[in-house]
Amino acid sequence: MTSDDVGVARSSSGESVLTRAVRIFEAFSPDDPVLTVSQISRRAALPLATTIRLVDELTRHGLLARDERRRVRIGNRMWELAQRASPVRTLRETAMQFMGDLHHVVGHSTQLGILDGDEVLFVERLVAPGAVVNITKIGGRLPLHASSAGLVLLATACSEVKARVLRGPLTAFTPHTITDPRTLRATLADVSRHGLAFCPGHIHPDATGIAVPVRAAGRVVAALGLVVPNDGNAWSLTRPLQLAGMALSRALDVHARTS
Amino acid sequence: MTSDDVGVARSSSGESVLTRAVRIFEAFSPDDPVLTVSQISRRAALPLATTIRLVDELTRHGLLARDERRRVRIGNRMWELAQRASPVRTLRETAMQFMGDLHHVVGHSTQLGILDGDEVLFVERLVAPGAVVNITKIGGRLPLHASSAGLVLLATACSEVKARVLRGPLTAFTPHTITDPRTLRATLADVSRHGLAFCPGHIHPDATGIAVPVRAAGRVVAALGLVVPNDGNAWSLTRPLQLAGMALSRALDVHARTS
DNA sequence: TACGGTGTGTCCATTCAATGGATGCCCCGG
DNA sequence: CCGGGGCATCCATTGAATGGACACACCGTA
Numbered sequence A, B: 001m002t003s004d005d006v007g008v009a010r011s012s013s014g015e016s017v018l019t020r021a022v023r024i025f026e027a028f029s030p031d032d033p034v035l036t037v038s039q040i041s042r043r044a045a046l047p048l049a050t051t052i053r054l055v056d057e058l059t060r061h062g063l064l065a066r067d068e069r070r071r072v073r074i075g076n077r078m079w080e081l082a083q084r085a086s087p088v089r090t091l092r093e094t095a096m097q098f099m100g101d102l103h104h105v106v107g108h109s110t111q112l113g114i115l116d117g118d119e120v121l122f123v124e125r126l127v128a129p130g131a132v133v134n135i136t137k138i139g140g141r142l143p144l145h146a147s148s149a150g151l152v153l154l155a156t157a158c159s160e161v162k163a164r165v166l167r168g169p170l171t172a173f174t175p176h177t178i179t180d181p182r183t184l185r186a187t188l189a190d191v192s193r194h195g196l197a198f199c200p201g202h203i204h205p206d207a208t209g210i211a212v213p214v215r216a217a218g219r220v221v222a223a224l225g226l227v228v229p230n231d232g233n234a235w236s237l238t239r240p241l242q243l244a245g246m247a248l249s250r251a252l253d254v255h256a257r258t259s
Numbered sequence C: 001t002a003c004g005g006t007g008t009g010t011c012c013a014t015t016c017a018a019t020g021g022a023t024g025c026c027c028c029g030g
Numbered sequence D: 001c002c003g004g005g006g007c008a009t010c011c012a013t014t015g016a017a018t019g020g021a022c023a024c025a026c027c028g029t030a
Helices: A017-026 A037-043 A048-060 A076-085 A087-106 A148-155 A159-167 A181-194 A232-258 B017-026 B037-043 B048-060 B076-085 B087-106 B148-155 B159-167 B181-194 B232-258
Strands: A064-066 A072-074 A109-116 A119-126 A141-143 A197-200 A207-216 A219-229 B064-066 B072-074 B109-116 B119-126 B141-143 B197-200 B207-216 B219-229
Touching (some): A017 B017, A017 B048, A017 B076, A037 A048, A076 A087, A076 B072, A076 B076, A076 B087, A087 A109, A087 B076, A119 B076, A148 A207, A148 A219, A197 A232, A207 A232, A219 A232, B087 B232, B141 B148, B148 B159, B148 B181
Antiparallel strands (some): A109 A219, A197 A207, A207 A219, B207 B219
């Protein structure tokens, strides 16, 4: 075992290729969209030789791409495959015009989120130039209990998700973040009743999040939200937001009926 | 061989797992966003057992998702990974406002395409309600020689791509599609000189495509285009389009400098 | 009730694609 | 000239992946 262990490979570490591929993709982030193979190897905790082979193959498939310096970035084909048939696509496509209108009228950051896992996944965002701080990003996530969009989605989520979130740790972003399960449960009832979530300072002290449900065929499929300054005027924006949410919901129904 | 060949598996057909996974994703299309495992198995030409195993694992990673009837669709995580660090994201994000403005002013379908492989890949589109026929889709592709956006991108593409397209078959969509390599070469020179591609009826008899280059740091990174009715008014829309293209180019430069 | 068709999922002996340490190359800064 | 980092290839080893057979569930028809 120790004597003539010149042996080459003691084979794998018990992971599937797909797992490793996903880890490679996860190595990228908005802050590091371009990586060297070595960086990927370290971040994904994969042997260098293995990383090189996988990156090579993913590149051949167009899921990754390499620039002139042989650095690696995510390939356009990846985007294309994801875009092609994802439910996100149709939602985004019809939502955009309404978001544009809303953004134009209220002049604040507008965003659209869906429930994925136990988080909100933001699929579209229109930023107001010089707007309040907004940590949301397209493709970004926020916990369900802390964000206005999250509360809207959680209020109509299935009981398993509700139970998990109510049980799980309710991490605080600010002193105003809801961290008590009983408060959360009461808030959810409120949100359900009014069809509106109003979250002053829950995520950032200077920002208020407001969100309304977006329905398709009666079921809540997304949350449409605004991020506005944390002043007394926030409430006046709830009406336009609600109208926009209703308009989008109607458009989704029409779209579904004609296609 | 025939007698006791009760043997189970004669193992693989010499394909990597990743190749198969990509084929599974390619089985989906905008027209069939939801498939059964059997359908995937047939379309991807994979044994059923293998398909089930791979679909299972991809689902565990969130790259695929299954509905209540156990049918399969592309998962949100796929979209998220692609979105996160793809160059498409930043381009789309800054382009959107300018596309919105342009769309608002001219009132026709507006689209943004990039060069990927030897085709245009459209990354964003704003449709005019009741507009001319427009076969482009977000995430859709068109050949370089036939579309206005394609000509803009081809005019500034590297010589290898140019050579391949000029050599390759130039398929016709209508009698107006450019199919002669010499005409194509001349047109490309024109497009380069004027910074504009004007394609009446090249793709559809009733539609005119117009496109201008979008530059970042001097290099052409995308093509901004309009699809308008095939009447005499099309030319009057070139000026606004050119302005929008220039505005977007400037915004990309500023964005690059500040980030 | 029986029956064919279709979609789904599990089992498991077989085996080849995947593995990763070793080696060497190139480039850069000291 | 040397050390360090990134990149890439080689190749003996092996376990993850394979896919035919089997079994179950469902549905409309005979």
